[in-house]
Amino acid sequence: MKLFPVLVMLTACAARPQDLSGKMFTFPLESNTAHVRLNASRLDFSSLTLCHRSFTDLKRDHVLFSLATPVHSNDFLIFWDYTNKEIEPHIKNRKAEFGGRDYKPNMWHSICTTWDSESGLVQIWFNGLPSIRKFVSTGTNIVGPVIIILGQEQDSYGGGFDINQSFIGMISDVHMWDYTMSSCEIQNYSDELSFTLGNVLNWNALDFQITGRVLIEDKQRIC
Numbered sequence: 001m002k003l004f005p006v007l008v009m010l011t012a013c014a015a016r017p018q019d020l021s022g023k024m025f026t027f028p029l030e031s032n033t034a035h036v037r038l039n040a041s042r043l044d045f046s047s048l049t050l051c052h053r054s055f056t057d058l059k060r061d062h063v064l065f066s067l068a069t070p071v072h073s074n075d076f077l078i079f080w081d082y083t084n085k086e087i088e089p090h091i092k093n094r095k096a097e098f099g100g101r102d103y104k105p106n107m108w109h110s111i112c113t114t115w116d117s118e119s120g121l122v123q124i125w126f127n128g129l130p131s132i133r134k135f136v137s138t139g140t141n142i143v144g145p146v147i148i149i150l151g152q153e154q155d156s157y158g159g160g161f162d163i164n165q166s167f168i169g170m171i172s173d174v175h176m177w178d179y180t181m182s183s184c185e186i187q188n189y190s191d192e193l194s195f196t197l198g199n200v201l202n203w204n205a206l207d208f209q210i211t212g213r214v215l216i217e218d219k220q221r222i223c
């Protein structure tokens, strides 16, 4: 008899955005199921900035962020290509390749990606250092309903996970904006100084749902 109110309370808590500042998602086990789904507060993007920090020791390809729509399963995807040692933003199923980044294992890396549909240019900021600006896709917006997933790469809308592209390690400080951020703000993000919180995804008020073995833990700091 007492179970019912408890369940209702848990459901309500799960749906409310949580402040994850100082926390991280830990993905401790290789699988093709464990993931976190993030709920975006906007669904139509003519430009975007995405920032996140990640920590891994994977020696294979892996996903860092996967946004799919019914039209494009790689509508906004950030992928590490281990063979070619490249960070690859995919936008509207088209890929840009950024090599020459010192993506060392066993340390945090801040990666920010900007894109705008007018110029079609994509740029990454790796630990605060900018890449060149490359053409990837122009003309049309990224339009929802979007499914955003951490930990697995969507080969279809909301599914098609490949264990060999899954993420193992930690992810933190995920923010997304529906405009291209200034380089000063991106550098501030990278240096963990003050910056404008994401208006599409906000780590400090995150609406998310965990499936499988993913933990929320305090971010460990080296003393």
Ligand SMILES: *[C@@H]1O[C@H](CO)[C@@H](O)[C@H](O)[C@H]1NC(C)=O
Pocket (backbone or CB within 6 Å): 015, 039, 040, 041, 207
């Ligand atoms: C996602 O966010 C929208 C708008 O903010 C809200 O209406 C919806 O209920 C949320 N979905 C989930 C699964 O929390």
Ligand SMILES: *[C@@H]1O[C@H](CO)[C@@H](O)[C@H](O)[C@H]1NC(C)=O
Pocket (backbone or CB within 6 Å): 162, 163, 164
């Ligand atoms: C994943 O990689 C392993 C080792 O390379 C391979 O044996 C396996 O078939 C791959 N699995 C899938 C689903 O691609």
Ligand SMILES: *[C@@H]1O[C@H](CO)[C@@H](O)[C@H](O)[C@H]1NC(C)=O
Pocket (backbone or CB within 6 Å): 184, 185, 188, 193, 194, 195, 196
């Ligand atoms: C960057 O951080 C510094 C120090 O916290 C702050 O004074 C400055 O206003 C920030 N710049 C931007 C563009 O947010």
